[in-house]
Amino acid sequence: MKIHKCKSPKYSRKIRFGDLTLYISDDVYEPAEDTLLIAKNLKAEGLVLDMGTGCGILSILAAYEAEHVVAVDINPYAARCAKLNIEINGVSGKVDIIVGDLFAPLIEKSIFDMILFNAPYLPTEEAEPKSPIEYAWAGGRSGRKIIDSFIKQAPKHLKIGGKILVVQSTLSNVEKTIREFNKQGLKARIIDKQNLFFETIVLIEAIKDMSS
Numbered sequence: 001m002k003i004h005k006c007k008s009p010k011y012s013r014k015i016r017f018g019d020l021t022l023y024i025s026d027d028v029y030e031p032a033e034d035t036l037l038i039a040k041n042l043k044a045e046g047l048v049l050d051m052g053t054g055c056g057i058l059s060i061l062a063a064y065e066a067e068h069v070v071a072v073d074i075n076p077y078a079a080r081c082a083k084l085n086i087e088i089n090g091v092s093g094k095v096d097i098i099v100g101d102l103f104a105p106l107i108e109k110s111i112f113d114m115i116l117f118n119a120p121y122l123p124t125e126e127a128e129p130k131s132p133i134e135y136a137w138a139g140g141r142s143g144r145k146i147i148d149s150f151i152k153q154a155p156k157h158l159k160i161g162g163k164i165l166v167v168q169s170t171l172s173n174v175e176k177t178i179r180e181f182n183k184q185g186l187k188a189r190i191i192d193k194q195n196l197f198f199e200t201i202v203l204i205e206a207i208k209d210m211s212s
């Protein structure tokens with residue numbers, strides 16, 4: 001997958017989320033209902049991976065409770081934006097930020113207690129996003145390109161007893177996500193959902209227990 005180069009970003013929006021202040025540039029996903037679905041169900045502990053960190057909001061919330069957080073995003077503008085927000089919200093000592101494609105930039109032995117992913121899921125004409133912001137929603141022709149790749153790779157980066165929280169939409173086959181997690185030996189179920197105009201977004205929890 002192509003990694004775009006980052007020019008000087010302009011932070012055109014400043015938003016508040018509870019006590020957090022977040023700056024967002026036009027090239028970065030602005031937190032929305034899907035972000036909030038994870039945020040309101042988040043009880044972070046140990047070592048957390050925030051996959052697709054965007055503006056860094058979930059990393060910041062996780063860092064208040066967890067020992068340490070690793071934030072990954074393929075969009076270099078997101079990584080820059082997350083760095084700024086992580087600093088101004090006082091948790092830069094607890095979060096590492098990495099630019100890259102899913103688990104590719106992590107060393108094989110990186111094992112987490114919790115993995116979060118508000119995944120891109122919209123079916124798109126183009127196989128590859130044309131601009132950095134499109135990574136936020138572009139799921140390839142089936143809408144499942146990123147989520148399927150994530151499900152294949154995530155279990156080996158999760159501790160026994162560890163938990164994955166993924167947000168997904170009814171637009172891209174939630175049942176398949178649960179089946180694919182189960183095939184990988186994880187116990188997956190929907191723990192929360194929200195109806196939007198054209199879709200329902202669901203929060204899926206997948207646990208790796210002793211039998212996995």
Ligand SMILES: C[S@@+](CC[C@H](N)C(=O)[O-])C[C@H]1O[C@@H](n2cnc3c(N)ncnc32)[C@H](O)[C@@H]1O
Binds near residue numbers: 032052
């Ligand atoms: C829906 S946004 C979520 C952003 C943020 N976590 C939130 O909840 O507001 C999805 C994020 O995943 C990132 N992303 C998409 N494909 C990725 C990939 N292959 N590897 C890493 N990050 C990816 C996007 O750049 C985007 O920032």
